[in-house]
Amino acid sequence: QKEVEQDPGPLSVPEGAIVSLNCTYSNSAFQYFMWYRQYSRKGPELLMYTYSSGNKEDGRFTAQVDKSSKYISLFIRDSQPSDSATYLCATKPGEYGNKLVFGAGTILRVKS
Amino acid sequence: DTGVSQDPRHKITKRGQNVTFRCDPISEHNRLYWYRQTLGQGPEFLTYFQNEAQLEKSRLLSDRFSAERPKGSFSTLEIQRTEQGDSAMYLCASSPRSGTSGNTIYFGEGSWLTVV
Numbered sequence: 001q002k003e004v005e006q007d008p009g010p011l012s013v014p015e016g017a018i019v020s021l022n023c024t025y026s027n028s029a030f031q032y033f034m035w036y037r038q039y040s041r042k043g044p045e046l047l048m049y050t051y052s053s054g055n056k057e058d059g060r061f062t063a064q065v066d067k068s069s070k071y072i073s074l075f076i077r078d079s080q081p082s083d084s085a086t087y088l089c090a091t092k093p094g095e096y097g098n099k100l101v102f103g104a105g106t107i108l109r110v111k112s
Numbered sequence: 113d114t115g116v117s118q119d120p121r122h123k124i125t126k127r128g129q130n131v132t133f134r135c136d137p138i139s140e141h142n143r144l145y146w147y148r149q150t151l152g153q154g155p156e157f158l159t160y161f162q163n164e165a166q167l168e169k170s171r172l173l174s175d176r177f178s179a180e181r182p183k184g185s186f187s188t189l190e191i192q193r194t195e196q197g198d199s200a201m202y203l204c205a206s207s208p209r210s211g212t213s214g215n216t217i218y219f220g221e222g223s224w225l226t227v228v
Contacts, residue, residue, distance in 0.1 A: 043203055043219040055118065098168050100217060102154025110142050
């Protein structure tokens with residue numbers, strides 16, 4: 001079993017829809033959670049990071065962590081065709097942990 | 113552009129040849145990481161430097177792989193006697209010194225390696 005599980009999709013939605021992307025993880029030691037966006041043949045771009053449980057909002061993006069169920073989510077409001085990319089969740093144990101553990105990524109397609 | 117810079121972006125090499133990738137981190141970031149990513153997978157950790165010291169290596173980093181970070185600035189990743197299984201994107205990342213900002217790990221655009 002992988003430490004971080006993520007549905008690969010693809011997830012196809014119409015422009016303007018609310019998108020929900022999710023990951024589950026198995027290691028209770030994970031405390032920091034990140035979401036990266038990756039366009040085709042490009043490097044991952046950091047969107048957001050959160051610590052422990054709770055919500056964090058940044059523009060159209062909201063990251064949510066539920067440590068009790070080991071579940072992390074990224075919501076995208078008013079989705080745009082430019083949001084079409086692969087979204088990677090990542091996590092690491094503690095503030096000084098050095099190794100990010102990634103999910104396999106979910107492919108998102110926003111249709112205009 | 114002050115982001116993480118990687119060179120070359122693409123490399124095609126014959127099996128058995130050696131290749132070297134270079135990474136220039138964001139200036140003043142003292143932490144530098146190498147990851148490998150294959151199609152349909154998330155990046156996998158290879159190794160980590162704090163300044164010039166290589167502090168952690170993954171079991172993925174076989175004896176044919178070596179990474180250096182002389183003077184704690186740029187880093188190189190060398191693969192000797194390349195195999196077809198080495199074909200992947202090699203990603204470099206960097207992060208600031210410490211504190212919560214140490215969680216902001218920024219990636220470069222990657223170096224694509226194809227071994228034929």
